[in-house]
Amino acid sequence: MFPESFSELTFYQKKKDILIYTAADSKHQYILKCSENIPSVRQALLDEYEGLSPLSHPSLPHYYGFQEDFTLPGTSVPLLALCMEHCEGTLLPELVPSLSLKDLLRILFSTGEVLAYLLENGILYTDLHPSNLLIRTMDQYRMVTLLDFTYCYYFLNNPNPPYTLRFSYNLSPDLKGQQMLIQELTFFLHALLEQKEQATENQTNLLQKSLPFSVYMLLETGNHPPETLSLREFLLMIKQSII
The missing domain is CATH 1.10.510.10 (Transferase(Phosphotransferase) domain 1)
Known part of the structure; x- marks a missing residue:
């Protein structure tokens, strides 16, 4: 399930059309992949979520959800957002x-x-x-x-x-x-x-x-x-x- 809110949200890096953030709440550490609603990017993020979220393997991150109306703090522009586990190592x-x-x-x-x-x-x-x-x-x-x-x-x-x-x-x-x-x-x-x-x-x-x-x-x-x-x-x- 996509987290309801985050206690921490920090920009990490940009890869092409995708902005990557680290985030956290009281339970977990997360990685957020965010983008404007570009059709090809939307499909890429959706394919990643639908392909990997059903899987369970110790070498794969856990996926928490995909949203199409996520807003960053202080903004009102809806973004695509894929939320996944922030893995340690x-x-x-x-x-x-x-x-x-x-x-x-x-x-x-x-x-x-x-x-x-x-x-x-x-x-x-x-x-x-x-x-x-x-x-x-x-x-x-x-x-x-x-x-x-x-x-x-x-x-x-x-x-x-x-x-x-x-x-x-x-x-x-x-x-x-x-x-x-x-x-x-x-x-x-x-x-x-x-x-x-x-x-x-x-x-x-x-x-x-x-x-x-x-x-x-x-x-x-x-x-x-x-x-x-x-x-x-x-x-x-x-x-x-x-x-």
């Missing part, structure tokens, strides 16, 4: 310099698990990059919280959206859903390895050169995934690389 890029290769692979596996769950529920998550992951703990596999679902592909609810999907990487356009996610996870791992290298002084390419054979094969396979390789099979390859 540390953004992944802040942690990468201190993480081991094993840590990065565990994060990759946890991320792949939630992408597989989303795909099974009609959502192709296309905006995977390190800044869209919060890390809660390094003590278990379900350690990540995925962020920013606006402009992803809600193919069950809306197979022909009026907005442009957002892709973090230059993925092969002819890939199907599972293979696209495999390539996306692979490019995500490349990005993590590059960040790790850049944070390590005088050790350019050291991490890449010292990769175990199983990780090297993981990257080679995921760069151009075969049609016969399922996402679950690729996740098994990741898990085997961790051991």
